[in-house]
Amino acid sequence: MKIMSAIGLKLFPLRSRHVLPGFRLSLGFTLFYLISLVLIPLLALVIRPMELGPSGFWAAISTPRVLASLRLSFGMALAAAVIDSFFGVIIAWVLVRYRFPGKGFLDAVIDLPFSLPTAVAGIALSTLYAPNGWIGSVLAEYGIRVAYTPYGVLVAMVFISLPFTVRTVQPVMAELGLEVEEAAATLGATRLQTLARVVLPMLWPAVLTGMAMAFARAAGEYGSIIFIAGNIPAVSEIAPLLIITKLEQYDYAGAAAIGVVMLAASFVMLLALNGLQSWAAKRR
Amino acid sequence: MKKRFLKPTEDPLWLRLFLGAVAIAFIAILLLLPLALVFKEAFANGIGAFWIAIKEPDTLASVRLSLIAAGIAVPLNMVFGIAAAWCITKYDFPGKTFLVTLIDLPFSVSPVVAGLIYVLVFGAQGWFGRSLADNNIHILFAVPGIVLATIFVTFPFVARELIPLMADQGCDEEEAAATLGATGLQTFLRVTLPNIKWGLLYGVLLCNARALGEFGAVSVVSGHIRGVTNTMPLHVQLLYDNYDYPGAFTVAALLAMLALLTLALKSLLEWRYADELAAAHRH
Numbered sequence: 001m002k003i004m005s006a007i008g009l010k011l012f013p014l015r016s017r018h019v020l021p022g023f024r025l026s027l028g029f030t031l032f033y034l035i036s037l038v039l040i041p042l043l044a045l046v047i048r049p050m051e052l053g054p055s056g057f058w059a060a061i062s063t064p065r066v067l068a069s070l071r072l073s074f075g076m077a078l079a080a081a082v083i084d085s086f087f088g089v090i091i092a093w094v095l096v097r098y099r100f101p102g103k104g105f106l107d108a109v110i111d112l113p114f115s116l117p118t119a120v121a122g123i124a125l126s127t128l129y130a131p132n133g134w135i136g137s138v139l140a141e142y143g144i145r146v147a148y149t150p151y152g153v154l155v156a157m158v159f160i161s162l163p164f165t166v167r168t169v170q171p172v173m174a175e176l177g178l179e180v181e182e183a184a185a186t187l188g189a190t191r192l193q194t195l196a197r198v199v200l201p202m203l204w205p206a207v208l209t210g211m212a213m214a215f216a217r218a219a220g221e222y223g224s225i226i227f228i229a230g231n232i233p234a235v236s237e238i239a240p241l242l243i244i245t246k247l248e249q250y251d252y253a254g255a256a257a258i259g260v261v262m263l264a265a266s267f268v269m270l271l272a273l274n275g276l277q278s279w280a281a282k283r284r
Numbered sequence: 285m286k287k288r289f290l291k292p293t294e295d296p297l298w299l300r301l302f303l304g305a306v307a308i309a310f311i312a313i314l315l316l317l318p319l320a321l322v323f324k325e326a327f328a329n330g331i332g333a334f335w336i337a338i339k340e341p342d343t344l345a346s347v348r349l350s351l352i353a354a355g356i357a358v359p360l361n362m363v364f365g366i367a368a369a370w371c372i373t374k375y376d377f378p379g380k381t382f383l384v385t386l387i388d389l390p391f392s393v394s395p396v397v398a399g400l401i402y403v404l405v406f407g408a409q410g411w412f413g414r415s416l417a418d419n420n421i422h423i424l425f426a427v428p429g430i431v432l433a434t435i436f437v438t439f440p441f442v443a444r445e446l447i448p449l450m451a452d453q454g455c456d457e458e459e460a461a462a463t464l465g466a467t468g469l470q471t472f473l474r475v476t477l478p479n480i481k482w483g484l485l486y487g488v489l490l491c492n493a494r495a496l497g498e499f500g501a502v503s504v505v506s507g508h509i510r511g512v513t514n515t516m517p518l519h520v521q522l523l524y525d526n527y528d529y530p531g532a533f534t535v536a537a538l539l540a541m542l543a544l545l546t547l548a549l550k551s552l553l554e555w556r557y558a559d560e561l562a563a564a565h566r567h
Contacts, residue, residue: 020458021468026371030383033364037435038390041401044411048404087310094307098300106308108551112315114490115543115550117497119517120536123524124318127325134317159314178293185292191299220394223499223517227524240396244504247400252409259397266392270385 045263048256060257068234069242070261072150077218080157081165085211088165089203095166096173110166113159118223125156126227148230153238156225161214168210169203176202205280209273216269220262319540326537329530337534342511346519346535352427353502353515354495357434361491362484365442370476373450374458384447390439398436399504402429425507430515433501438491445487446480449561453479482557486550493546497539 049057060066095107113121129136129147136147146152176199184194222240229236239258246255290296295303327334337343368387372380390398404410406423416423423429457479461471477484499517506513514522516535523532554561 020374020455020462020471022472023371023375026367027375027377030364030368030371033360033367034383034386037432038439039386041405041436042389042393044404045397045401087306090303091307091311094304097295098304100304104551106311108547109311109315111547111550112319112543115493115497115546116319117499117517117520117536117539117543119499119520120322120497120539120543121318122499123520123532123536124322127529128318128321134321135313159318162314181293191290191294191296195295216392220392220397221500222394222396222503227521240394240500243396243400247403247504250409252404252407255400256404259394259400262394262397266394270389270392274385 042263045256045259049253049260052253052257056253057257060254061261065234065237066239066242066258069237069239070258072153072236073219073239073262074265076150076153076157077161077215077221080154080161080218081211081215083154083158084161084165084214085207088162088210088214089169089200089207092166092170092173096170111163113161114163118160118221119227121159121224122156122227125159125224126152129155129228147228148232148236150229150236152228152230153225153236156228157218157221160221160224161218164213164217165207165210168213169206172203172206205276209276209280212269212273212276216266219265322533322536322540325529325533328533333530334534334537337531338538340531342514343519343531343535345511346514346516347538349427349430349513350496350515350517353430353434354492356431357438357495358488358492360435361438362442362488364439365446365487366484368443369446369450369480370472372447373453374455387443388440390436393436395437395498395500396504398501399433402432402436402505424505425509425513427513429505430502430513433505434495434498437498437501438494441491441494442484442487445483445490445561449480449483450476479560482553482560486553486561489546489549489553493543496542 049060052060061070091110095103095110126147127133129139129152131137131140131145131147133147136145139146144151146155180198180202181194184198185191189197220240222238225238226241229238229241231237231241239262243255243258243262246252246258368383371377372384403424405412406416406429407413408417408424423432457475458471461475462468466474496515497517498515499521502515503518503521506515506518508514508518508522510519510522516539520532520535520539523529523535
């Protein structure tokens with residue numbers, strides 16, 4: 001026993017500074033669980049396309065159909081993130097600064113896309129925006145088709161990503177000091193000038209963080225999109241769906257190649273988010 | 285009539301009305317209309333038809349499977365969340381920040397990729413596919429695969445709720461308990477757990493909602509065998525694709541009720557126990 005704990009002390013010299021037990025147990029279990037359930041399977045994803053070789057990998061992801069699906073997923077995700085950020089800032093402002101009946105309800109409802117299963121959102125949006133649906137029939141009078149077009153993908157992404165933008169901006173807004181706004185007013189700024197030149201610049205880091213999170217979620221989204229998209233190859237077929245199609249054709253390596261591209265994109269987003277957060281921390 | 289002057293930090297009335305209307309209209313059209321449609325379609329033929337559709341054997345089987353998957357995945361992720369939060373907040377060790385990033389990783393992975401990775405490990409052409417088939421062990425297109433995919437997508441919920449909370453609370457109380465001679469287990473059960481119980485419940489609530497509602501990841505590993513490997517969200521898809529709209533919306537309404545219940549409980553926790561939840565929720 002003495003030898004064991006001596007080895008333990010050598011391996012984790014910092015442990016001796018603490019009186020609390022359970023370090024090796026909790027860290028051991030955490031690492032075991034994380035490595036076996038998340039990291040090893042992710043490693044399988046990264047290793048699999050290697051059997052294709054660099055040129056095979058490139059060939060797998062550069063077919064027109066794959067490129068079109070990646071362009072659709074990432075392009076529409078960017079558009080959805082921008083739309084959600086715009087409305088998210090307005091919604092957060094209304095929730096933080098204004099007082100009106102039903103505010104608590106409105107605040108709670110923002111999280112609906114988090115808790116509503118995506119398949120439910122998918123069939124509901126698809127039925128709503130179909131040419132004979134509540135919204136689709138109105139739009140059809142103006143000759144606009146949403147369901148079964150790339151715009152359907154956009155609508156589903158805007159739905160699924162809205163909470164990220166609101167929930168990132170809202171707490172930052174709530175903690176803004178009123179003094180700067182008062183100072184701006186004292187110096188003769190109109191309210192709109194104050195909002196545009198004083199308040200909004202302070203929110204930028206939060207807005208960008210929310211936008212990045214919304215983008216990441218929308219780009220990987222599957223369930224709410226496939227019902228409304230129509231899934232026409234090279235037109236309204238998203239990248240995650242193409243992964244499933246390739247799997248059904250037993251093209252594991254091809255599916256993994258698209259998966260690696262999406263994983264790489266989410267890593268870049270994670271890094272960008274970390275960068276944004278340290279930038280925001282420095283500005284404070 | 286006396287004119288009421290605005291405070292310098294108040295928006296003029298026209299702006300308040302305009303922004304308020306934009307926010308409410310956007311939420312109503314984007315979020316509330318789909319929800320209303322689900323319930324309208326589910327109860328279009330009355331409550332009787334709703335019950336008959338729910339009692340359909342395949343639907344009941346999907347409910348059972350969803351409950352099994354969540355019933356295994358949520359407790360496991362809860363234990364993991366507590367262990368991870370304990371070692372990250374109570375001790376210092378190199379690579380801690382990196383570990384926190386890794387724990388959050390499953391949130392930034394597409395659900396379809398989450399399913400795909402298990403196919404690559406356990407599938408017929410996967411790493412262990414051959415040896416699993418030889419020993420007649422079924423992971424993909426069976427309950428274990430569904431549980432694994434569910435664990436992956438709900439992985440960080442409890443941990444990311446507890447880490448900021450326990451970091452805020454520090455180790456003073458635990459150290460005091462240890463000084464007074466409490467064992468590790470006593471310290472955890474009598475000191476730490478009471479301090480984190482509402483945060484833990486909050487994390488479990490979100491974890492559970494996602495576990496019951498997960499679609500993409502489970503869809504990849506399930507195999508879609510009606511009445512056997514279809515969870516509730518997958519059953520919604522199957523019914524919808526077979527043009528059984530009343531049936532699809534009935535199961536969808538069931539899931540939507542669950543989502544609303546989750547939202548209500550979550551709001552209640554945020555309102556009642558704001559001080560005992562992680563800093564991020566105090567607004």
